[in-house]
Amino acid sequence: MGRSIAVLVALLAAAGCTVQPSGGDGGRRSPVHIDLPGHRTATATAGAGRSDGKTSGGRASGGGGSTAPDPVVLWSRGDTGRDVRELQARLRQVEWLYDGPTGTYDDLTEQAVAGFQGKRGLPRTGETDRVTWQRLLRMTREPGHWELYLMGGQPAGPPDPRCLTGRVLCVDKTSRTLRWMIDGRTVSTMSVRFGSQYTPTREGVFQVYWKSRHHVSTLYDSPMPYAMFFSGGQAVHFSYDFAARGYAGGSHGCVNVRDETAIAALYAQVRNGDKVVVHR
Incomplete structure (x- = not known):
């Protein structure tokens, strides 16, 4: 029996698999890539612990049974860029944001995201995680140039x-x-x-x-x-x-x-x- 187990372990190793010791995970997990159509790929660590006591399993560690935020945060306060503009434009479409788009994830954007999340039973973090984003995508349409850049102003052009x-x-x-x-x-x-x-x-x-x-x-x-x-x-x-x-x-x-x-x-x-x- 012992010889058979040793042969099995050797075959798994040759195939590129790793056998973890019982009771542990080897200290590191393999990254999981989440592809969002038309947007950047977010990378998370499967099962990795978070400093806020949450895990990617969707429940708070320590009991209580409350749903935890999605661990893959796409954008949060302080982020800037075209993706943030699109987020703000889509929030405007569902009347959770009246400001912008500005391209900066500010306090108004954070409040709008939290309100959108709370209305749909999601954790009110104010951060745009993949679950929040996918829900918003299903409720809105692709914003055009006007919605992205002209409704909320844009960087000042050359002075007259x-x-x-x-x-x-x-x-x-x-x-x-x-x-x-x-x-x-x-x-x-x-x-x-x-x-x-x-x-x-x-x-x-x-x-x-x-x-x-x-x-x-x-x-x-x-x-x-x-x-x-x-x-x-x-x-x-x-x-x-x-x-x-x-x-x-x-x-x-x-x-x-x-x-x-x-x-x-x-x-x-x-x-x-x-x-x-x-x-x-």
Whole structure:
């Protein structure tokens, strides 16, 4: 019998298999590759322990029977890139995200993913694991270029030539960005949105003619903090609606900014008489 076992072990070794000693796994597991159609291949370790006490078996170690998050995390807070843009665009399609896509996995994206997970009985981690991603893929369609890059703004393009001299608020309707420029140097850049189809933001060269820190619109009875007026009732100002809903909404012609910290700093620097260029 002992001779037969020895021969069997030798045959298995020759075939490329390994016999593990009873009661152990040899200290390492073979990687498992998970192929997601059209996306990167995620690599996990089968059965490997996690620092949070979970295992890939789908249950928390230590009992309780609660379902653990999928161990293969595709994207999480701080990640950037085209894949994150697609995630954000698909979350917009199912109305869990109104901001972006920005290409950065920020706090709003994390909250949207957690909400999507909770609604479908998945662990509310806020991280996009393969189970969450596959569920989202089944509920959405492939986003086009507009959904990926234009709905949520994109990196600022080259400044208009009219922005290269003096002190200028250079507003680009194509990339949905505002550059604050002094003598051709970009001091700061921020995302903006514009008027709707029926109340468009005017294009051209203007000047800041009035600043109003705590302005409230008399026409629409809505707050316009840090307002810098440049054309009639149109101004660059902070928008609570833009901060909350992103590009799902629009202004009545003003240039909305959603980053209150950024526009507060901008408001402190801009003077009456500074140039405003609104272009495509």
